[in-house]
Amino acid sequence: MISQLVIKDAAIRRGxxxxxxxxxxxxxxxxxxxxxxxxxxxxxxxLRAVAGLVRLEAGEIGFGGVDPGDARGGAIHLQGHADGLKAAHTAREELTFWTVWGGGAEAAVREAARDLELTGLLDLEVRRLSAGQRRRLALARLVAAPRALWLLDEPLSPLDARWRDGFAAIMRRHLDGGGLIVAAMHDPLPVATRSLELTA
Amino acid sequence: MSRIGALIARETTLAWGRGGGPLVAVGFYAGVATFLPLAIGPEPERLRAIAPGAAWVALALASLLSLERMFERDYEDGALDLLALSPTPLEITCLIKCVGQWLATGAPLALAAPIAAIALGASPSLAPMIFACALMGGIAFSFMGGIGAALSLGARRGGLLTAVIVLPLFVPPVIFGGGALDAFANGLPWTSGFAFLGAYAASAVALGPLAMAAACRNALS
Incomplete structure (x- = not known):
């Protein structure tokens, strides 16, 4: 379980x-x-550097004494621009797989689906879902497989106003449970306690 | 269900559906086997001589078919990121992807290979040997093919690139397997060719996942 994220003097060079x-x-x-x-x-x-997918040019990233390999293997959820869902699979298959893959119990799937109001959609193929429903399905795996640090890249963009509030409540619950969230945002993040501005 | 079990089930289903899966691979294989007599001429004598070798080359080509999709889909839809963020090392994940690929194409092709060879005029007594070689060769094709698929991640027209990367890696199993079949058919000692084929497949299983995982990490970064 991670209880701290420390980024120190990080620099990233791309291309x-x-x-x-x-x-x-x-x-x-x-x-x-x-x-x-x-x-x-x-x-x-x-965000990808924190997840260990992109190398830092300089500086370091630490997880408060937890080995970075362990942290990245078992304590980080990454929600990128792409949802990581297979169009030909049903919502249930995808949510179940990613829950198990993320270290959650299969039983948690139903509860997460209820939280994100996906219960009636679980038997549909992912290709039949709208962009917002697909994003909710992707976010359901964060709820179903508990991991401390959530790295979210524009998580709210395809969601409607009601679900922006709905997901804010889920994020608040995650924080209350001792979780951490870093989210790349253009709109204000409803639960932000801190902010970090990157300037080009 | 355990994490690994879930991944094996997922990868096999994905490979089964990828680019038509086994049906397309076997159909393509049957097509190539049918084309040969049309191009070479229908004389049974001539066909019988080339049957095992032709079946073997067609097998290598059919193995190429769905390779490009092996990592590309996961890369494009973001699933590869999530697969990398796991206590399961990316190497094991790649290994399981190759097993899925082999179950969906290599294994059905191994069943089709003896039939195609016999249809071309090979002696039915060769069938078990052709099956064994195709089974072993299919493992080598899947794992070496996986390296090509991972290396061409992110490239435009990755499928062509995959074929160009992979074909040289397919040369040794084609030589060893074809040689072993030829020797077996002519009553010569065939075990060394077969053993080399097995050794190549084993080293592909051992080293392939390391190369694939490195190529995936590179593509993700």
């Missing part, structure tokens, strides 16, 4: 261009940080 440097963040359990900045300022790259 020969330095996106940012000297970025630091110290996030404790129960805190959420909104990552802001113009397009191309490196929000997605920073």
């Amino acid at each position: 020969g261009r330095l996106l940012f440097e000297g970025v630091s963040l110290d996030l404790a359990a129960g805190e959420a940080c909104a990552l802001t900045g113009p397009n191309g300022s490196g929000k997605t790259s920073l």
Whole structure:
């Protein structure tokens, strides 16, 4: 279980261009940080660097004494632009697989589906879902498989007003349970306690 | 269900549906086997001589069919990111992907190979040997093919690139397997060719996942 995320003097270079440097963040359990900045300022790259998918040019990322390999293997959820769902599978198959893959129990699937009001959609193929429903299905796996640190890349963009509130409540519950959230946002993050602006 | 079990089930279903899965692979294989007599001429003598070798080359080509899709779908829809964020090492995940690929194409092709060879005029007594070689060769094709598929991630027209990367890696099993079949058909010692084929398949299983995982990490970063 991660209880802290520390980014120290991070710099990322992509395709020969330095996106940012000297970025630091110290996030404790129960805190959420909104990552802001113009397009191309490196929000997605920073999230992927925390997830260990992108290498840092300089600086370091620590998880409060937890080994980075363990943290990335079992304590981080990444929700990127793509939802990671297979169009030809049913919603139930996808949610069940990603729940089990994320270390959650199969029994948690039903509860997560109820939380995100997906129960009636579970037997549909993913290709039949709207963009917002698909995003809710992707977010349901965060609820079903408990992991402490959520890295969210524009999580609210396809959601309607009601679900923006709905997901805010889910994020608040995650924070109350000692979770951490870093979210790249253009709109204000409803639960943010901190913010970090990346400038190009 | 355990994490690994869930992944095996998922990968096999995905491979089964990918690019038509076994039906298309076997259909393509049957097509190539039918084309040969049309191009070479229908004389049974000539066909019988080339039957095992032709069946073997067609097998290598049919194995190429759905390779490009092996990692590409997961890469495009973001699933590869999520597969990487797991206590299961990416190497094991790649290994399981190859097993799924083999179950969906290699194994059905191994069943089709003796039939095609016999249809071309090979002696039915060769069938078990052809089946064994195709089964073993299919493992090598899946794992070596996986390396090509992972290396061409993110490239435009990745399928062509995959074929160009992979064909040289298919040369040793084609030589060893074809040689073993030929020797077996002519009553010569065939075990060394067969053993080399097995050794190549074993090293593909051992080293392939390392290369695939490295290529995937590189594509994701």
